Amino acid sequence: MNDLRCPLCKQPLYTNSQGMACDNRHQFDRAKEGYFNLLPVQHKNSREPGDAKEQLLARRQFLEAGFFGALKQDLQALMPKQTQTLLDIGCGEGYFTRGFAEVLPQAQVYGIDIAKAGVRLAAKSAQDKNRHVFAVASSFDLPFADHSMDVITRIYAPSKDAELWRVIKPEGLLVIVTPADTHLLELRRRIYKDVRAHQHPSAPAGFVACGQHRLQGDLIVDSPALCAALLAMTPFAWRLPEALQAEIVATGIKDSFDFMISLYRRS
Ligand SMILES: C[S@@+](CC[C@H](N)C(=O)[O-])C[C@H]1O[C@@H](n2cnc3c(N)ncnc32)[C@H](O)[C@@H]1O
Ligand SMILES: [Zn+2]
Structure with a gap:
């Protein structure tokens, strides 16, 4: 498992019976x-x-109900078939990470x-515990070797440019998803006097940049439980x-989803 490196001394991590360790004997147990x-x-x-x-x-709860299924499918369709290694930054409970693993059956995800x-929720629902590895880590100091990832995905999460650059392979693909102008606009109108456009x-x-597309649609949520889930997962709400x-x-909620999917390669 040499894609991973020790967060303390930056040496490669090797699998052992309890988890992983580097040559400097920094041990990281598998939970x-x-x-x-x-x-x-x-x-x-x-x-x-x-x-x-x-x-x-x-x-x-909200994602599993399929409301952003169109985004998952679009992202799945973008994955290069030859991908051997993929890193999902800020994976949350792993909905999209599982989606990537589904379409890349050979890849280490x-x-x-x-x-x-x-990370705990994501790991519990991993389909293959050897090929789908989840870790608590910061996107500002990635515990991965230089040039180890064919694909890096970042869906609504922060990151540090220099770390993305270091970890991606020279020919790798970086996929960033951000909210676009009409994303949850009705909800935002109820909160802010002046709704600011997303950057x-x-x-x-x-x-x-090597590609960009926008994915828009209606977001109609009738179920009280799912409306509550959407409010709970949306910090501004x-x-x-x-x-x-x-x-x-x-x-109920009658709103829109609006995502910008941006693709990048190293310059
Ligand atoms: C809006 S959630 C998106 C989660 C997931 N990508 C999804 O779409 O379901 C943003 C995630 O970024 C994580 N996050 C925030 N700061 C982070 C950092 N410095 N390093 C790694 N993850 C971070 C949060 O814990 C949260 O799970
Ligand atoms: Zn170490």
């Missing part, structure tokens, strides 16, 4: 759910960094997230007064 914790304590800037468990469970609760993504340093949240849950 019972199958994931690894590769986030050095000194890099944690809070006790439970990243999204909270409730948010991740809401995300799983990695998912990292800074939220342990997300258009620009190429990370060291990359050039937490600003809604409780009475308005209850009203939205009771009356």
Whole structure:
């Protein structure tokens, strides 16, 4: 498993009976759910960094109901068939990571997230514990070897340009998904007086754009439980007064999804 490197000394990590270790004997045990914790304590800037468990469970419930299925399918169709290694940055509970694994049956698929609760959920639902490896790690200090990934995906998560550049193979493909202008616009209108347009993504340093497309559609949610899940997984919706949240849950959501899918290669 030499795609992974030690987060402490940057040497390759090798599999052993308890998990993985480097030549400097830094040992990382496999948790019972199958994931690894590769986030050095000194890099944690809070006790439970990243999204909270409730948010991740809401995300799983909403995504598994298929509302963003069109995005999953579009992303699946973009995956080069010859992909051997893929890294999903900020994988959350792993909905899209599982989608990538489904269409790349030969590939080694990695998912990292800074939220342990997300990585735990993702690892529990991994189809193949050897080929689908999830780790708690920061996208600002990726525990992966230089030029180890054919594909890096980043769906609504932060990252550091220099780390993307270091980890991707010279011919690799970087896929970034960001919200576009009408994404959850009705909901945002209920919260903000002036709804700001989303920033258009620009190429990370060291990359050039090689494709971009927008995916838009209606987002109609009738079920109160799923409306509540959408509000819970959407940080800006937490600003809604409780009475308005209850009203939205009771009356349903009629909104739009709007994603920008941007593709990059190293320049
Ligand atoms: C909006 S969620 C998207 C999750 C997943 N990509 C999906 O679409 O279902 C953003 C994720 O980024 C993670 N995250 C935030 N900061 C991070 C960092 N520095 N390194 C890795 N993950 C991070 C959060 O914990 C959260 O799971
Ligand atoms: Zn080490």
